[in-house]
Amino acid sequence: MKSKSDVFTRILTALTISPFVVLCFVSYKSLVGLVATVVFFASYEYLTFSLKGHGHTIVRLLVNTLVVLSTMFYGLALEKFVYSNDNAKRPELVFLIIMIAISSIVIFSIKDPKKAKDFVVNGIFSLFYVAMNLSFFFPIYLKFGASLALLTLVSVWVYDAGAYFIGMRFGRIRISPSYSPKKSLEGVIGGFVTTFLFFLIYETAREILLSGEIFTLSAVNSLILSAVVAFFGTVGDIVESSFKRYHNVKDSGSILPGHGGMLDRIDGLLFVVPMFYIFLILFS
Amino acid sequence: MKSKSDVFTRILTALTISPFVVLCFVSYKSLVGLVATVVFFASYEYLTFSLKGHGHTIVRLLVNTLVVLSTMFYGLALEKFVYSNDNAKRPELVFLIIMIAISSIVIFSIKDPKKAKDFVVNGIFSLFYVAMNLSFFFPIYLKFGASLALLTLVSVWVYDAGAYFIGMRFGRIRISPSYSPKKSLEGVIGGFVTTFLFFLIYETAREILLSGEIFTLSAVNSLILSAVVAFFGTVGDIVESSFKRYHNVKDSGSILPGHGGMLDRIDGLLFVVPMFYIFLILFS
Numbered sequence: 001m002k003s004k005s006d007v008f009t010r011i012l013t014a015l016t017i018s019p020f021v022v023l024c025f026v027s028y029k030s031l032v033g034l035v036a037t038v039v040f041f042a043s044y045e046y047l048t049f050s051l052k053g054h055g056h057t058i059v060r061l062l063v064n065t066l067v068v069l070s071t072m073f074y075g076l077a078l079e080k081f082v083y084s085n086d087n088a089k090r091p092e093l094v095f096l097i098i099m100i101a102i103s104s105i106v107i108f109s110i111k112d113p114k115k116a117k118d119f120v121v122n123g124i125f126s127l128f129y130v131a132m133n134l135s136f137f138f139p140i141y142l143k144f145g146a147s148l149a150l151l152t153l154v155s156v157w158v159y160d161a162g163a164y165f166i167g168m169r170f171g172r173i174r175i176s177p178s179y180s181p182k183k184s185l186e187g188v189i190g191g192f193v194t195t196f197l198f199f200l201i202y203e204t205a206r207e208i209l210l211s212g213e214i215f216t217l218s219a220v221n222s223l224i225l226s227a228v229v230a231f232f233g234t235v236g237d238i239v240e241s242s243f244k245r246y247h248n249v250k251d252s253g254s255i256l257p258g259h260g261g262m263l264d265r266i267d268g269l270l271f272v273v274p275m276f277y278i279f280l281i282l283f284s
Numbered sequence: 285m286k287s288k289s290d291v292f293t294r295i296l297t298a299l300t301i302s303p304f305v306v307l308c309f310v311s312y313k314s315l316v317g318l319v320a321t322v323v324f325f326a327s328y329e330y331l332t333f334s335l336k337g338h339g340h341t342i343v344r345l346l347v348n349t350l351v352v353l354s355t356m357f358y359g360l361a362l363e364k365f366v367y368s369n370d371n372a373k374r375p376e377l378v379f380l381i382i383m384i385a386i387s388s389i390v391i392f393s394i395k396d397p398k399k400a401k402d403f404v405v406n407g408i409f410s411l412f413y414v415a416m417n418l419s420f421f422f423p424i425y426l427k428f429g430a431s432l433a434l435l436t437l438v439s440v441w442v443y444d445a446g447a448y449f450i451g452m453r454f455g456r457i458r459i460s461p462s463y464s465p466k467k468s469l470e471g472v473i474g475g476f477v478t479t480f481l482f483f484l485i486y487e488t489a490r491e492i493l494l495s496g497e498i499f500t501l502s503a504v505n506s507l508i509l510s511a512v513v514a515f516f517g518t519v520g521d522i523v524e525s526s527f528k529r530y531h532n533v534k535d536s537g538s539i540l541p542g543h544g545g546m547l548d549r550i551d552g553l554l555f556v557v558p559m560f561y562i563f564l565i566l567f568s
């Protein structure tokens with residue numbers, strides 16, 4: 001049970017940060033900057049708790065830099081090739097190049113067989129789990145525009161808030177006693193309903209505000225996407241919680257007052273972004 | 285130092301298997317089958333030694349099946365979309381879907397916080413390290429044809445053989461005492477020269493045999509690609525050796541008499557395939 005002042009801090013942090021985050025969706029390049037920044041902190045936290053006590057701080061920071069670079073290069077490469085009809089250029093290769101670079105650097109700089117594998121495996125895990133997942137904001141933005149990219153992010157915020165407050169008030173049936181004892185089925189359902197209502201409002205607003213021919217979501221589309229957000233947002237959150245249990249940490253970091261770390265904040269989003277894109281493609 | 289009969293077994297295994305492997309390059313679909321089979325065994329071995337003593341065999345096998353499915357789906361999706369001009373369809377999403385599926389399955393079936401993370405992280409590592417790397421045979425095949433896809437594979441065989449025999453005879457300067465004490469700089473250089481000579485022969489043969497307009501490699505292209513094979517083949521081999529040291533295993537498996545396991549056989553290839561594709565794109 002959190003105290004009133006904790007909830008207050010949490011809301012205050014959200015209100016302070018969200019305007020800047022939302023503003024970054026104004027152009028593609030600023031979105032790349034935003035996503036890279038978030039990847040930087042989230043990946044840094046993941047590598048810090050996963051490689052605790054392993055030393056080699058410089059290697060760890062270098063690996064983290066490579067993870068962040070993958071996001072930036074992917075964002076820039078995707079924009080460059082998306083308008084060409086050359087299917088042979090596969091921007092996703094960026095992640096494979098960085099995977100190979102991380103492996104090479106670790107293997108030449110760490111000589112202790114009891115450590116090298118942890119650096120390689122966790123570095124590469126962070127590359128795909130944090131950077132590649134989150135980088136799918138870029139195809140969403142390029143194909144469906146700023147408003148749907150923003151919806152991807154905000155729908156997870158709305159879901160989290162709905163699940164948090166409704167779960168706090170009515171939560172009874174626990175869905176993951178071993179990893180996330182605070183999560184309840186009531187919270188998930190409450191979050192799902194909240195998200196669906198938000199979708200309907202957001203779509204109505206988009207239709208009014210954006211003139212011209214835009215791709216709009218039907219009520220059924222919105223219902224399905226709300227379910228996607230609820231399911232994958234919850235799974236993503238529990239998966240990240242299981243990592244924290246494994247390493248015996250309470251929060252992934254302390255960068256966001258009231259919210260714990262950056263990774264704690266985006267854990268649900270990580271799985272939602274690529275799934276959201278897939279469903280948008282299916283609907284379009 | 286290996287005995288004469290070991291070398292004999294090694295050569296015999298190679299001679300028995302290589303005809304079938306080469307024949308699989310006759311069509312795209314058979315290549316997909318071949319790559320999926322290799323991924324199956326290599327990923328199985330990786331997960332077996334990485335999750336030794338963790339139990340939950342069924343979950344481990346299920347994760348492995350998902351890893352193999354990613355290769356097959358990617359191969360089929362790539363062929364389907366490569367001729368369409370729709371850049372929004374990104375077949376690489378297959379790997380993200382499987383990443384999320386692996387995480388979900390593990391988190392709902394394993395309740396022990398000291399084990400769940402190992403299953404998630406190693407399962408997803410295997411997905412990208414084994415399956416996604418090796419799946420880049422598919423874009424090579426679709427864009428550059430069977431003969432260059434086959435060259436990717438055979439050049440690594442030639443490099444390995446050259447490095448092995450020349451290193452055995454002249455090896456003095458050790459390049460990775462902590463992970464691969466048998467590897468020598470002389471072996472790497474010998475392998476590189478052998479590979480380059482092989483490239484020249486192979487390209488001459490292709491020009492004579494394949495009529496019509498084909499994309500041929502210049503001598504400089506061949507030299508660069510030989511260096512790519514030598515460098516990334518060696519790094520890939522050392523990286524995999526570091527995993528075996530970490531888990532105290534000698535061979536990744538015992539499926540190939542004289543060669544150890546499947547993963548031991550393809551460890552260098554894993555990093556060569558995507559790099560080979562990138563350089564082919566740069567040359568074309």
Ligand SMILES: [Mg+2]
Pocket residue numbers: 236237238240241264267
């Ligand atoms: Mg969490």
Ligand SMILES: [Mg+2]
Pocket residue numbers: 520521522524525548551
């Ligand atoms: Mg090896």
